[in-house]
Amino acid sequence: xxxxxxxxxxxxxxxxxxxxxxxxxxxxxxxxxxxxxxxxxxxxxxxxxxxxxxxxxxxxxxxxxxxxxxxxxxxxxxxxxxxxxxxxxxxxxxxxxxxxxxxxxxxxxxxxxxxxxxxxxxxxxxxxxxxxxxxxxxxxxxxxxxxxxxxxxxxxxxxxxxxxxxxxxxxxxxxxxxxxxxxxxxxxxxxxxxxxxxxxxxxxxxxxxxxxxxxxxxxxxxxxxxxxxxxxxxxxxxxxxxxxxxxxxxxxxxxxxxxx
Numbered sequence: 001x002x003x004x005x006x007x008x009x010x011x012x013x014x015x016x017x018x019x020x021x022x023x024x025x026x027x028x029x030x031x032x033x034x035x036x037x038x039x040x041x042x043x044x045x046x047x048x049x050x051x052x053x054x055x056x057x058x059x060x061x062x063x064x065x066x067x068x069x070x071x072x073x074x075x076x077x078x079x080x081x082x083x084x085x086x087x088x089x090x091x092x093x094x095x096x097x098x099x100x101x102x103x104x105x106x107x108x109x110x111x112x113x114x115x116x117x118x119x120x121x122x123x124x125x126x127x128x129x130x131x132x133x134x135x136x137x138x139x140x141x142x143x144x145x146x147x148x149x150x151x152x153x154x155x156x157x158x159x160x161x162x163x164x165x166x167x168x169x170x171x172x173x174x175x176x177x178x179x180x181x182x183x184x185x186x187x188x189x190x191x192x193x194x195x196x197x198x199x200x201x202x203x204x205x206x207x208x209x210x211x212x213x214x215x216x217x218x219x220x221x222x223x224x225x226x227x228x229x230x231x232x233x234x235x236x237x238x239x240x241x242x243x244x245x246x247x248x249x250x251x252x253x254x255x256x257x258x259x260x
Contacts, residue, residue: 029070
């Protein structure tokens with residue numbers, strides 16, 4: 001049943017949406033790049049890491065499958081353990097604690113992944129476009145979060161916004177895609193997504209992931225978001241679009257100096 005709905009979604013989206021950006025049809029560059037990851041694991045007050053290295057290795061292996069479209073792979077070059085348990089529950093990305101964690105432990109020219117027990121908001125986070133910064137930034141992953149969250153945060157690290165970016169702004173993305181270059185996530189083959197946090201709205205059907213919201217955009221068009229996109233907030237995100245791959249590749253290609 002889920003497969004039938006997904007096929008219906010693809011047909012409906014292609015038949016009802018006009019894509020205005022010219023770069024959607026641009027060939028994806030092949031970066032031929034293997035990124036080295038330094039994994040930092042915080043310990044709790046009893047000195048326990050509360051996560052297995054083997055689980056992290058499995059997640060990174062799965063990242064390789066997702067990023068293969070632009071010839072990118074990842075390898076863990078080192079596991080490091082942080083004995084200061086105060087970092088095991090960290091403030092959020094806009095706090096002073098995250099910059100201090102980088103000062104104390106960041107390894108230059110590598111992707112730095114910090115696994116913590118929790119954050120104050122309970123969310124994992126990443127430095128937006130951090131792949132273009134060799135001396136700071138990284139990903140903070142809550143240890144109990146699964147692969148889809150890690151992939152989502154790595155998407156941010158490579159320069160991707162949420163598919164619902166700016167949904168409550170004065171210039172939300174339109175369903176017909178006519179403002180896709182300046183609104184939303186700035187990627188024109190990701191459909192407009194009206195989602196916003198703490199809305200109390202039942203956006204999708206639990207179990208089938210069928211889209212339920214019947215609100216309209218400013219033109220009176222119904223939204224048909226990609227509920228399986230990794231950068232959405234719908235459960236079970238599992239894919240990137242061509243345009244998202246292109247944006248991620250260009251985030252790295254336009255960086256100078258480049259990460260090892």
